[in-house]
Amino acid sequence: MKASADETTRERDMPTVNEAPSSGHMIECRDLTKVYLSGDQETHALCGVSLTIDPGEYVAIMGPSGSGKSTLMHILGALDNPTSGEYYFEGQEISEFSDDELADMRRLRIGFVFQQFNLLPRATVLRNVVLPLVYSGIPRGEREEKAEAALRKAGLEESHWTHLSNQLSGGQIQRVAIARALINDPALILADEPTGNLDTKTGDIILETFNELNDKGHTIVLITHESAVAERARRTIRIMDGLIVSDQRNGHHRAAAVAAPAPVDAAAPAETAAAAGETEVVS
Amino acid sequence: MKLSDILEESVIAIGANKVRSGLTVLGIVIGIASVIALTAIGQGSQASITSAIESAGSNLLTVSPGASSSGGVRGAYGGAKTLLLTDAEAISELSLVKAIAPQVTGRYQVIATAGNSNANVIATTAAYETVRNVTMSGGTFITDSDTSSYSKVAVLGSTIATDLFGDPAAGGTDPIGQTIRIKSTKFTIVGVTAAKGGFGPDNADNAIYVPLSTGMRFLAGETTYLSTLSITAVDQKSMDQLQTDITDLLLTRHKISDSTSADFRVMNQADLASTMTSTSRTLTLLLAAIAGISLLVGGIGIMNMMLTTVTERTREIGLRKAIGAKRRDISIQFLVEAVIMTFLSGIIGVVVGWLASMGINHFGGLNSVITVQWVVIAFGLSALIGIVFGFYPARRASGLNPIQALRYE
Ligand SMILES: Nc1ncnc2c1ncn2[C@@H]1O[C@H](COP(=O)(O)OP(=O)(O)OP(=O)(O)O)[C@@H](O)[C@H]1O
Numbered sequence A: 001m002k003a004s005a006d007e008t009t010r011e012r013d014m015p016t017v018n019e020a021p022s023s024g025h026m027i028e029c030r031d032l033t034k035v036y037l038s039g040d041q042e043t044h045a046l047c048g049v050s051l052t053i054d055p056g057e058y059v060a061i062m063g064p065s066g067s068g069k070s071t072l073m074h075i076l077g078a079l080d081n082p083t084s085g086e087y088y089f090e091g092q093e094i095s096e097f098s099d100d101e102l103a104d105m106r107r108l109r110i111g112f113v114f115q116q117f118n119l120l121p122r123a124t125v126l127r128n129v130v131l132p133l134v135y136s137g138i139p140r141g142e143r144e145e146k147a148e149a150a151l152r153k154a155g156l157e158e159s160h161w162t163h164l165s166n167q168l169s170g171g172q173i174q175r176v177a178i179a180r181a182l183i184n185d186p187a188l189i190l191a192d193e194p195t196g197n198l199d200t201k202t203g204d205i206i207l208e209t210f211n212e213l214n215d216k217g218h219t220i221v222l223i224t225h226e227s228a229v230a231e232r233a234r235r236t237i238r239i240m241d242g243l244i245v246s247d248q249r250n251g252h253h254r255a256a257a258v259a260a261p262a263p264v265d266a267a268a269p270a271e272t273a274a275a276a277g278e279t280e281v282v283s
Numbered sequence B: 001m002k003l004s005d006i007l008e009e010s011v012i013a014i015g016a017n018k019v020r021s022g023l024t025v026l027g028i029v030i031g032i033a034s035v036i037a038l039t040a041i042g043q044g045s046q047a048s049i050t051s052a053i054e055s056a057g058s059n060l061l062t063v064s065p066g067a068s069s070s071g072g073v074r075g076a077y078g079g080a081k082t083l084l085l086t087d088a089e090a091i092s093e094l095s096l097v098k099a100i101a102p103q104v105t106g107r108y109q110v111i112a113t114a115g116n117s118n119a120n121v122i123a124t125t126a127a128y129e130t131v132r133n134v135t136m137s138g139g140t141f142i143t144d145s146d147t148s149s150y151s152k153v154a155v156l157g158s159t160i161a162t163d164l165f166g167d168p169a170a171g172g173t174d175p176i177g178q179t180i181r182i183k184s185t186k187f188t189i190v191g192v193t194a195a196k197g198g199f200g201p202d203n204a205d206n207a208i209y210v211p212l213s214t215g216m217r218f219l220a221g222e223t224t225y226l227s228t229l230s231i232t233a234v235d236q237k238s239m240d241q242l243q244t245d246i247t248d249l250l251l252t253r254h255k256i257s258d259s260t261s262a263d264f265r266v267m268n269q270a271d272l273a274s275t276m277t278s279t280s281r282t283l284t285l286l287l288a289a290i291a292g293i294s295l296l297v298g299g300i301g302i303m304n305m306m307l308t309t310v311t312e313r314t315r316e317i318g319l320r321k322a323i324g325a326k327r328r329d330i331s332i333q334f335l336v337e338a339v340i341m342t343f344l345s346g347i348i349g350v351v352v353g354w355l356a357s358m359g360i361n362h363f364g365g366l367n368s369v370i371t372v373q374w375v376v377i378a379f380g381l382s383a384l385i386g387i388v389f390g391f392y393p394a395r396r397a398s399g400l401n402p403i404q405a406l407r408y409e
């Protein structure tokens, strides 16, 4: 375990100590693999994924079902460990983090929206949303304000705020999960199919929220199956069978999403870093 | 995480699954309540036996005529005619004797104006009152002058008084001043004893007391033989010595050289008391064992509840970790939950157990005494079970990474 003085230092200024490239990337992965063992059977969910994502990026991840998108997101969100490979978050190697440091990182730096929306059953919507703040020891009054703001951004009608989470529809649950991810105003938002259960209108409210957050400098990574959703992002990564098959900048401003030009096939995984570097120039 | 939040989170979690929490509480309540109620019965019967023995008189020795227990086949004990009034006088000279009350006992038909009965009539002296610890509810006991003047007076036990004259509280006549006929002799009632409690036909509440001289002359038919001698020793620790002294004295007086062929028997109240208390202690332990089994069953119920919900709770732990809870936050929450549950049920269990033993006291006619020691044991054990099985699985689960915990089956 590291001293808490260390922790605070890390939160304030970015990478200095590590042997990681001090390029100021928010996320840098090298050769991530994930092998699931169930009985004798090995499933290779990730087979060597390398990518970098810079602060302020808006990335969509696409790919067929079972290609390893959720697995990658869990690793990026510090919820699961890779089988091999390196993952630097804000310049720090994640595997060197203590359990408590990981908890701080999940609570303060990252907002995660699960594919299966994990809410506490039999607890109210508001309680679910404020939970990350409860673990931060934030005073009650402040908690309520933030929760209400987050629920508005996620587009959940006020009449549902005091419902128990198991009395909600799939789309409402999804919005609660998004509100919870937004509550700590995290630098990085990871959303696993956040609009999968929503009609286009409510989906749009959420995507608009993401756009606004991105404009304010938040980094957003989302998984989607819909190209219309992916086109709102500035960069699209395609995954197949646990490998990145394309990494393409949507060479347009997202206001012009409808008239997007044909995708340019990006470089192989090893060149991803270079491609990501160009992203800065485009936007 | 703040204390108020930890408490709130725990209370929400307990309330979120009412069936699980309810069954866990029920298990502990049953365990604790049955331990308390059953041991209370055991302790209560022990206490009533002790008090019954003590109410017979303290530091009491009794001498009965007839064969000693080790003397083989002899005439029926108690019926033999070997104890004389002169023996009683000789014993009263012994230095360790504080008081002595000779008795001649017989069963006679007793007739009063209102009713009749068959009663144990004890002819004795004034000393009997202190030796056998008699308390009066009205009038006086037999006096020395009654004995010396062959007065035809009688003192009634509380039960026989109501049998013959009715309950004074329910419109019966006051027996004092009334006359009764025992074996065709008229006696004037001068006193009624207070109820002592006890069982069987020789129950002191069922006895009638008359002066020794009167009883010997008019009832026993000019007898000179005694039925029993009740003797109080000067103190507790000289009882054994006095027992030996009396035995030696009577052996000499009756000219018997071999103590195994003694024609009398000296009994020590302490011996009786220790036999009775050890019997009732066995009873208490037996009841405690039964209670222990129900505590164990309750405990297994708790374990079962806790372990079957481990899957659900592991997912919950995974979710909490995923949104940034620290291991310590989770451990504390589950510990607080377990403590709240076990203490809540502990308190309910103690109250239920207490009410149950009060009920037994009141309606079951059994004496029951709650002992702090058993309350502590019952409470402590169930708290331990609840906390270990509520907390340990949670602590283990909090060490998993969030996805492992969320995927736990
Ligand atoms: N816990 C696990 N144990 C074993 N295999 C797993 C586990 N989790 C995922 N897998 C396997 O890993 C592969 C990738 O799964 P993943 O959930 O990342 O897919 P996905 O791209 O998110 O799919 P979808 O679009 O359907 O959500 C799949 O073949 C899946 O069966």
Ligand SMILES: [Mg+2]
Residues within 6 Å of the ligand: A069, A070, A071, A115, A192
């Ligand atoms: Mg998925």
